[in-house]
Amino acid sequence: MTEIQSDEKFPHKLTQTLPLGGSGRWCGLGLILDDDPADTPVNGGARMEPPRQWDVCSVSSVSTNQPRLPKLTLESFSGKDIGSFPSFWARFKSAVHENSSLNDVDKFSYLKSVVTSDAELAIRGLTLTSENYAKAVKILEDRFGRQELIVDYHMNNLLNLTPVRKSFDGTALRNLYDQLEVNIRGLESLGISPDSYRSFVSDNYESYSS
Numbered sequence: 001m002t003e004i005q006s007d008e009k010f011p012h013k014l015t016q017t018l019p020l021g022g023s024g025r026w027c028g029l030g031l032i033l034d035d036d037p038a039d040t041p042v043n044g045g046a047r048m049e050p051p052r053q054w055d056v057c058s059v060s061s062v063s064t065n066q067p068r069l070p071k072l073t074l075e076s077f078s079g080k081d082i083g084s085f086p087s088f089w090a091r092f093k094s095a096v097h098e099n100s101s102l103n104d105v106d107k108f109s110y111l112k113s114v115v116t117s118d119a120e121l122a123i124r125g126l127t128l129t130s131e132n133y134a135k136a137v138k139i140l141e142d143r144f145g146r147q148e149l150i151v152d153y154h155m156n157n158l159l160n161l162t163p164v165r166k167s168f169d170g171t172a173l174r175n176l177y178d179q180l181e182v183n184i185r186g187l188e189s190l191g192i193s194p195d196s197y198r199s200f201v202s203d204n205y206e207s208y209s210s
Helices: 082-097 104-114 117-123 130-144 147-159 170-189 198-209
Strands: 002-005 015-018 024-027 030-033
Touching (some): 082 130, 082 147, 104 117, 104 130, 117 130
């Protein structure tokens, strides 16, 4: 008997036993028999049943060792924090709005499921149709996504920060720093440099804290 194994470069070896004198060839991971083993005499004339063939085209459970990505959770948007609209829309746009496998009715259904409070009220009453999906997107962008509104939102937050009156209050200092960073990053994402408002915010904060 002759033993044939698949090439070692494959992660899963397939082994098939051929009768003496039989021949075969490999196709990918599969063994294709050229000779009919039933025509090959064995043990004084007895004939052998043909061994099972392996065909790579019929194998559907080959392990790929691909990492499985976590399920994406869509971010919700209430409309109360206008500064979060850019990040909300960026994620929704990537996952749903520009997804060619979804039609506009499906996209509108997803959109309705992630807007709450003021944002939900803004598009309430629009039925689930392709035309209304485009209308809903425009309403949300006009109501919450205009750059001047987002700039005003961040500037008002910076101008109304609560001053820290005790230098040893670590928690208050950390909270002040975090609030500064959130709003500064929000303005930078809109192309507004801190140099354009630093002195104004600094003067306002010093007069407020004195």
